[in-house]
Amino acid sequence: AQSVTQLDSQVPVFEEAPVELRCNYSSSVSVYLFWYVQYPNQGLQLLLKYLSGSTLVKGINGFEAEFNKSQTSFHLRKPSVHISDTAEYFCAGGAGAGSYQLTFGKGTKLSVIP
Amino acid sequence: DGGITQSPKYLFRKEGQNVTLSCEQNLNHDAMYWYRQDPGQGLRLIYYSQIVNDFQKGDIAEGYSVSREKKESFPLTVTSAQKNPTAFYLCASSIVGENSPLHFGNGTRLTVT
Numbered sequence: 001a002q003s004v005t006q007l008d009s010q011v012p013v014f015e016e017a018p019v020e021l022r023c024n025y026s027s028s029v030s031v032y033l034f035w036y037v038q039y040p041n042q043g044l045q046l047l048l049k050y051l052s053g054s055t056l057v058k059g060i061n062g063f064e065a066e067f068n069k070s071q072t073s074f075h076l077r078k079p080s081v082h083i084s085d086t087a088e089y090f091c092a093g094g095a096g097a098g099s100y101q102l103t104f105g106k107g108t109k110l111s112v113i114p
Numbered sequence: 115d116g117g118i119t120q121s122p123k124y125l126f127r128k129e130g131q132n133v134t135l136s137c138e139q140n141l142n143h144d145a146m147y148w149y150r151q152d153p154g155q156g157l158r159l160i161y162y163s164q165i166v167n168d169f170q171k172g173d174i175a176e177g178y179s180v181s182r183e184k185k186e187s188f189p190l191t192v193t194s195a196q197k198n199p200t201a202f203y204l205c206a207s208s209i210v211g212e213n214s215p216l217h218f219g220n221g222t223r224l225t226v227t
Binding site: 049 | 120154155156158159206215216218219221
């Protein structure tokens, strides 16, 4: 079964500093991976997705992620964070047919410090 | 604008009562889902439906029930059999098919006392 591990539950970072949120997946078959963002008391919004092709994926709000098959990782990065990036970020992945087989990580809370 | 509407945003119930959470979408998506979110636990799938009048249990279906009588609507009933119902509930929809991203509503926070 597919599993998704987010290595940090909380990440504090100063405003305008770079940030990396780590995500590892396990699967022996081709995978598809997503990053979602959740602001307080709201639903999840899609940041970016990797289905196939280029391993560097660009998303909204200046975020990007790199799919690394050898390290089974899909880390999310942003070169310079803003206060408005404070939120919880979820990595999700699947390896089967249908979105119902999507597995979510437990989330990483990003706190941007002024 | 197309989207998913969950209502109400906050819901309070006494223990032993059934409660129904509403989810409506106008994205013309065939597939709809219910997830439960608890702090530090990520999202866990309760039920999903890929077509009207058909639905499947997810990972934590016990104590919950759903119906899918219309394409646009997928209500979730939290029954008195659910042992720990206090949580944040998220409804989502997608195109049926591999790799389709989920579109989420803004959630309903249920508190049972």
